[in-house]
Amino acid sequence: MTLEAFLACIHLLALLTMVVFLSSEAALCRTEWMNAAVVQRLARLDMIFGIAAVAVLATGLMRVFLGAKGASWYVSQPLFHLKMALFITGALLSFKPTVVFRRWLRQLRDNGSLPAAAEVQSTRKWIMWQAHLIAVIAAVAVFYARGW
Template identity: 55%
Template sequence: MTTEALLAYAHILSILMMATFLASETALCRSEWMNAKVVERLVRVDLLYGISAMAVLATGLARTWWGVKGATWYWAQPLLHAKVTLFVVIGVMSIVPTLRFLAWRRALRADGSLPSPEQVRATRRIVMIEAHLVAVIPLLAAFLARGVGTR
């Protein structure tokens, strides 16, 4: 039982970290706030977002392997597959902002230029979509934990 509690704690903590860094990206990615320090900070925050997302994945997999219900039960559940699929979709979507943040930093360091308001707005839109999709995953998790739609 201690292992299950520690696995749940690690998973929840990594989810909170991921949500924090995604919210930070959302807050920072505004054309009216854009300056050299924000561009540098966005790259760092995005790196932390990526690291925390990998922690979410690792701790989630650990829960399926070493948790009380076991991998056989978890991987037979359609809701788990829906959660993982949504997580992967969000991960693929996050590649675009990451590449843009890195390009903005390269341009900033090369010639001091900042992204245009249109670039910032388009990138923020993607980050906002990611944030809204992330909010669906705990709903699926709550249903899974309570046996809704389980096999």
């Protein structure tokens, strides 16, 4: 029981960390605020977001394999599979902003140029898709945790 509570706690902390850093990316990725410091900060925020996402996955897998319900319970739940599919979709969505932020940082270091407004807006849309997907994943998790 203590292990289950501990795993749930660190899973939620990792999830909240992921949400905070993705929200920070969404807040900063705006054309009107773009400057050299923001480009550097976005790259750093995205790295921390990625680490938090890996922590969410790792702690989730620990809950599956070490938790009280056991892997067979999780695997038998259709909503668990939906949740995993949505998480993978979110991970795939996160690749584009990550690549873009690294390119912006490289361009900034190479020639001091800032990203074009259209590219900033496009990248922000990808971030917002991820953010909205997290809310859907949380809703699915609540329903399947209650045996729906």
